[in-house]
Amino acid sequence: MFRLIVLLTCSLATQAAHWNQFRGPDGTGHSSAKLPIKWSETENIKWKTKIPGRGWSSPVIWENQIWLTTATPEGKTLTGICIDATNGKVLYQRKLFDVENPQFAHKFNSYASPTPVIEEGHVYLSWGSPGTACINTKTFETVWTRRDLECDHFRGAGSSPILWKNLLINNHDGADTQYVFALNKLTGKTVWKSPRSVDFMDLDPNGKPKRDGDMRKGYSTPHIIHLNGDPVLISSGAMAHYAYKPSDGRELWRVVERKQHSASTRPIFGHGLCFFPTGFGKGQLLAINPIGENDITQTNIKWRLNRSGVPEKPSLLLIKNHLYLIDDQGGLVTCVEAISGKEVWSDRIGGNYSASPITAQGNIYAFNESGKSTVFKASPEGLKKLAENNLDSGFMASPAVHQNALILRTKTHLYRVEH
Secondary structure, three states, X not given: OXXXXXXXXXXXXXXXXXXXXXXXXXXXXXXXXXXXXXXXXXXXXXXXXXXXXXOOOOOEEEOOEEEEEEEOOXXXXXXXXXXXXXXXXXXXXXXEEEOOOOOOOOOOOOOOOOOOEEEOOEEEEEXXXXXEEEEEOOOOOEEEEXXXXXXXXXXXXXXXXXXXXXXXXXXXXXXXXXXXXXXXXXXXXXXXXXXXXXXXXXXXXXXXXXXXXXXXXXXXXXXXXXXXXXXXXXXXXXXXEEEEOOOOOOEEEEEEOXXXXXXXXXXXXXXXXXXXXXXXXXXXXXXXXXXXXXXXXXXXXXXEEOOOOOOOOOOXXXXXXXXXXXXXXXXXEEEEEOOOOOEEEEEEOOOEOOXXXXXXXXXXXXXXXXXXXXXXXXXXXXXXXXXXXXXXXXXXXXXXXXXXXXXEEOOOEEEEEOO
């Protein structure tokens, strides 16, 4: 019992000190912190720091360092930024890449949308194919860079890198090529690269093969789960969802969904199931039994939710026995039984959403594109609002947590929100 208490205490302390990747320590948006319920431009704001350029990457935190990326609006200059979590002062701001001819990025996206990943001593900053950099967080020296991971991101990059053992892993799903890759985190050298096994091919009016960029595009961040003690990398592509062996990139299984494309949400796992929103097009939520091999489309989908409230960009929250979904357009919140897929309730909180929600102390925090934040109970009994808060600019980036404070990136500033 004493050992269990020690382990739990260490886990909670680690979670309070570090928000190391997109969606936090376990990649699912959960925090143990005691976060504020109410705030405004004049209430519970400890500091507010203007962020130059334009970028939707979410902040990541190790001890008292906050890291994020930005870019000039036209994408020609890519910059890394480090901010002191205690006072909001800029510790590091450096141009890491010049891009002579930036790829096209949709006006809804930015040239700095992938979220960094951080660990003791190093942070890994990615802008997709234009550049990836490893920075020493103690000396601020650049350890290595890569600019040769080719991909036509078509409407801009979105997939964020993750760490597993000595590997930096990410997806590149573009109009020209789609693959998952792993770099040695210490050297930046490629360890493995696995092309996607499902590609979209259509015919033009003359019967010739045609590749549609949107149907080949993906923005999702991969995720490591454990099955029977073994690590498995789950990853959403353009028109399929996959599992890989993270040590060598071997594909284990895939589920193909031809009426979906451009998956953006990070998949999650619980109750023995993988949960994948399918993306744009015919949006659905799939619950997949991850025990299988090769193409398991016809055998391993336990249930599917096909309705307008399935999110295209905000990732899901799995809290105990229920999934909570926040739809992009109109702020429809839906509560679903994780095991069965049965809808429990749905209600609106209003607004349009790109940021992924988080949960702490039994509450859900949702941040919309106009700057409104809604805090409500994570309850299968219906929507129970606790507060609505507003900041001057909208949210495209997802929130982070440092100790008992929210670290919020709006379109223009970074905030520390704390009692």
